[in-house]
Amino acid sequence: MRALLVVNPKATTTSERTRDVLAHALASDLKLDVATTTHRGHAAELARDAVSDNIDLVIALGGDGTVNEVANGVLAEGPSPDLPAVAVVPGGSTNVFARALGMPNDPVEATGVLLDALRTRRDREIGLGMAGDRWFLFCAGLGFDADVVGRVEEHRAKGRKSTHGLYVRSALHRFYRSGGTRRSGPLTLDVPGQEPVEGLCLGIVQNTNPWTFLGNRPVNACPDASFDRGLDLFGLTRMSTLPTLRHLSRMLGSSGNAPHGRHVVSLHDCATFTLGAEEAVSLQVDGDHLGEHRSVTFRGVPRALRVIV
Incomplete structure (x- = not known):
């Protein structure tokens, strides 16, 4: 499975060393590319590119803002069964979305849950909201x-x-x-x-x-x-x-x-x-x-x- 890990380097609760360890763990089960965001909106741009490149999975490592941008990038042209799946490794101060999905708030534990979900093909389709044209x-x-x-x-x-x-x-x-x-x-x-x-x-x-x-x-x-x-x-x-x-x-x-x-x-x-x-x-x-x-x-x-x- 081809995957893109989108990393917010300013994520509140993860250090550079932790991010490297998590990326290494994910790469053991995935054909993984890693991209680091540099500006606001960059995660959405990377996710849109992932759709064009037929990536299977986009993983957001960061807070809720990073995940929101990834979702908006994936859904830029609207929902479709052919779009990449999205996964979350929490790295922010609150991580509401990850916790609402039942993911652990600790990024290392969450990575373990994610790898298990990938191995057992565990996924879920969820409804989202739109505020104007923003998901x-x-x-x-x-x-x-x-x-x-x-x-x-x-x-x-x-x-x-x-x-x-x-x-x-x-x-x-x-x-x-x-x-x-x-x-x-x-x-x-x-x-x-x-x-x-x-x-x-x-x-x-x-x-x-x-x-x-x-x-x-x-x-x-x-x-x-x-x-x-x-x-x-x-x-x-x-x-x-x-x-x-x-x-x-x-x-x-x-x-x-x-x-x-x-x-x-x-x-x-x-x-x-x-x-x-x-x-x-x-x-x-x-x-x-x-x-x-x-x-x-x-x-x-x-x-x-x-x-x-």
Whole structure:
């Protein structure tokens, strides 16, 4: 089997030595080429080239951003049974997608699982989401959570390391910058065949669960979301300190119950919907800030990608 290992050299939790060991282990079972990314979007370019070169498997060694780029490169012309499969060796700070697939968070252990899956021909077809023309693996967001991602990226551009603490501090800064209370947000939710819902402060879109991790604790805004169904949405039409803390407590809880209340807006297993605003607001997909947009249509695409698990 011909495979391409796409390596992000800036991956948070893997050293150069670890990457060399993992590449050597993979090369024992695969006809392996290794490519190292040098700029944003490079992983997508390498994955597109892999499709043209009839590569059988593209392996992403990095964080969720690297995996997202690989998926977008593989699916640049849309889903097809002839496309390469995708595999993940986690190397980022959070690794939501790999963990949602049931992969170990340790890159060495994950490589062992991947090699076993290849030897036993174990794979899975999963549904993905689209935000406009961008594929996403596990989540997207418009509004508050995307603002937080944008602020974290600003810190990283200045040399700060991506940590869970940085995300928490950025969320608190964003929340209290607006005075700690938002009685109405800028977003309007449009679902085909339904009345629009106005005033959302945020819209979290999930293609699977969890939405993210806080350390080793899964954070579930939409606990029923699944790779095997359409998209789920969690939205809030009001954000104030105590209710928001209660919602966060439910997201971090082990009961599996979704946050609820009169200011909660939710969708489950939805094929398509649109979030729009009069003024442009931040968009993120899989933890990658994509600038500001006035309207984004989200769509679930079943069985879009074959993954080795």
